[in-house]
Amino acid sequence: MNGPNLRAIWAIYKFELHRFRRTLLTGLLVPVITTSLYFVVFGGAIGSRMTEIDGIPYAAFIVPGLIMMSMFTESIFNASFGIYMPKFTGTIYELLSAPVSAMETVIAYVGAAATKALIVGSIIFVTAHLFVDIHVAHPLAMVGFMVLIAVSFCLFGFILGIWAQSFEQLQVIPLLVIMPMTFLGGAFYSIHMLAEPWRTITLFNPIVYLISGFRWTFFGKGDVGIEFSLLFVAGMLALCLGVVGWMFRTGYRLKK
Amino acid sequence: MAAIITVEGLTKSYASGFQALKGVDLTIEEGEIFALLGPNGAGKTTMISIICGNVRPTGGTVTVAGHDIVNGYRGARSAIGLVPQELQTDAFERVIDTVRFSRGLFGKPRDDAYIERVLRDLSLWDKRNSKILELSGGMKRRVMIAKALSHEPRVLFLDEPTAGVDVELRRDMWKLIGELRETGVTIILTTHYIEEAEEMADRVGVINRGELMLVEEKTTLMRKLGKKTLTVALAEPLAAVPPELAEWDVALKADGNEIEYVFDTHAERTGVSSLLRRLGDLGIGYKDLNTQQSSLEDIFVSLVHQEKAA
Numbered sequence: 001m002n003g004p005n006l007r008a009i010w011a012i013y014k015f016e017l018h019r020f021r022r023t024l025l026t027g028l029l030v031p032v033i034t035t036s037l038y039f040v041v042f043g044g045a046i047g048s049r050m051t052e053i054d055g056i057p058y059a060a061f062i063v064p065g066l067i068m069m070s071m072f073t074e075s076i077f078n079a080s081f082g083i084y085m086p087k088f089t090g091t092i093y094e095l096l097s098a099p100v101s102a103m104e105t106v107i108a109y110v111g112a113a114a115t116k117a118l119i120v121g122s123i124i125f126v127t128a129h130l131f132v133d134i135h136v137a138h139p140l141a142m143v144g145f146m147v148l149i150a151v152s153f154c155l156f157g158f159i160l161g162i163w164a165q166s167f168e169q170l171q172v173i174p175l176l177v178i179m180p181m182t183f184l185g186g187a188f189y190s191i192h193m194l195a196e197p198w199r200t201i202t203l204f205n206p207i208v209y210l211i212s213g214f215r216w217t218f219f220g221k222g223d224v225g226i227e228f229s230l231l232f233v234a235g236m237l238a239l240c241l242g243v244v245g246w247m248f249r250t251g252y253r254l255k256k
Numbered sequence: 257m258a259a260i261i262t263v264e265g266l267t268k269s270y271a272s273g274f275q276a277l278k279g280v281d282l283t284i285e286e287g288e289i290f291a292l293l294g295p296n297g298a299g300k301t302t303m304i305s306i307i308c309g310n311v312r313p314t315g316g317t318v319t320v321a322g323h324d325i326v327n328g329y330r331g332a333r334s335a336i337g338l339v340p341q342e343l344q345t346d347a348f349e350r351v352i353d354t355v356r357f358s359r360g361l362f363g364k365p366r367d368d369a370y371i372e373r374v375l376r377d378l379s380l381w382d383k384r385n386s387k388i389l390e391l392s393g394g395m396k397r398r399v400m401i402a403k404a405l406s407h408e409p410r411v412l413f414l415d416e417p418t419a420g421v422d423v424e425l426r427r428d429m430w431k432l433i434g435e436l437r438e439t440g441v442t443i444i445l446t447t448h449y450i451e452e453a454e455e456m457a458d459r460v461g462v463i464n465r466g467e468l469m470l471v472e473e474k475t476t477l478m479r480k481l482g483k484k485t486l487t488v489a490l491a492e493p494l495a496a497v498p499p500e501l502a503e504w505d506v507a508l509k510a511d512g513n514e515i516e517y518v519f520d521t522h523a524e525r526t527g528v529s530s531l532l533r534r535l536g537d538l539g540i541g542y543k544d545l546n547t548q549q550s551s552l553e554d555i556f557v558s559l560v561h562q563e564k565a566a
Contacts, residue, residue: 011360090344099330
């Protein structure tokens with residue numbers, strides 16, 4: 001066989017999407033319901049008592065944060081499970097003994113997980129439209145940003161899945177690190193609403209830059225400059241690619 | 257015949273310092289059935305795992321179908337089908353999907369006719385739409401074989417293919433191995449069931465503690481190392497071995513109704529005729545004679561024991 005093994009990429013991609021299809025109903029209903037709940041609670045009950053943030057009604061303000069939050073979770077969860085399960089059941093032997101390069105493996109697994117994350121992100125976007133009027137300032141940038149975020153977090157999830165040696169380890173980073181960072185990263189508020197020193201401390205949270213960047217694609221402004229947001233996305237992408245590359249080169253937790 | 261696999265100076269040390277392979281050299285000819293024998297922990301699975309890409313070698317080189325397993329891994333792995341020892345399958349996938357997946361993973365275009373043939377050969381066709389978790393252990397093993405055959409490999413590795421497998425599947429497996437050999441597929445199986453090697457293999461390799469102790473044509477091996485046992489059924493039972501027979505080191509069996517004499521078929525003097533003559537001289541009558549070739553198992557056990565004694 002010469003050249004890249006495109007059929008293998010396609011086989012893994014299909015296999016992973018098939019895995020998602022088995023839980024299609026919950027997979028699609030959950031984001032719709034959670035989004036609706038957030039709108040009822042934050043948009044309706046609390047939002048009506050809040051003033052506008054930077055001239056944006058509160059209910060609209062939280063939409064980018066909601067989409068980002070779900071996409072972080074979905075990306076990490078799907079990508080980490082995708083590679084952790086074969087490790088857990090032992091079927092990874094087949095992948096390791098197949099004529100598939102590390103790059104092809106990553107493209108297939110991350111591609112599939114990112115696809116699902118993008119679908120979920122889009123569902124939330126559409127659901128949000130039912131509750132609030134949103135005008136997207138930079139639609140192309142918005143889609144591009146969603147793709148970059150999905151790929152970066154799926155890579156991160158892929159790394160977690162390779163690193164994890166138990167289901168607990170698989171859950172600990174998303175629940176104890178990513179979730180708090182997202183909540184404190186301005187998903188539901190502008191960091192300008194914080195008093196010092198919290199505002200400065202918050203700037204050390206990379207999630208702030210990601211959510212802010214996504215919000216910029218909606219409203220044309222964010223908590224930090226869009227160039228900083230892009231820098232952080234690029235940095236995360238590069239870091240994850242580097243780690244994945246190192247894992248495959250050394251066979252870290254995949255090959256003895 | 258041409259070599260399809262060459263292993264040179266293969267070593268594997270784990271981080272713990274354990275040396276699983278201590279410099280193994282081996283050549284597998286295309287089209288043969290090669291049995292790798294050895295006790296648990298001898299290094300059989302480690303060697304297979306390295307050749308197939310699941311374990312990284314510490315030193316040495318391996319080529320499969322002319323491709324180095326590291327630099328030419330695509331070519332090497334494309335030629336190999338692997339059935340590991342443990343039952344490792346997906347749970348929620350349908351049988352036919354998982355077999356098609358394997359074919360795609362190995363870069364082959366979809367071929368429903370071929371997949372159907374594989375599934376039929378393995379009596380899986382009726383189960384093709386079942387989820388794997390609904391299958392019995394033996395059926396899951398068949399699914400793993402179907403996956404390994406899905407991409408038409410030139411070399412098939414069967415790691416302990418019949419461990420924990422029922423009689424029917426074992427028979428089917430032997431039949432399948434025979435049929436695969438007809439189509440030119442090279443088969444390497446590891447086992448510690450000696451009768452399996454004896455039944456199937458063209459050549460046998462014995463591995464122990466990470467070293468390949470011998471590689472031999474099965475028939476040569478059995479001839480070379482074979483001991484025979486002569487059983488003499490006596491006309492009248494004996495209470496004890498007469499001192500006159502001491503030089504043959506015979507044993508009294510079956511309540512004194514038989515004497516057994518173990519001899520080396522390759523010795524210049526087997527001692528059989530002189531023993532029979534002495535029996536005649538002593539007036540010990542016998543009604544039947546029987547000689548029996550020792551099995552691979554005996555050979556194997558004695559080899560491993562020699563090693564331990566040394």
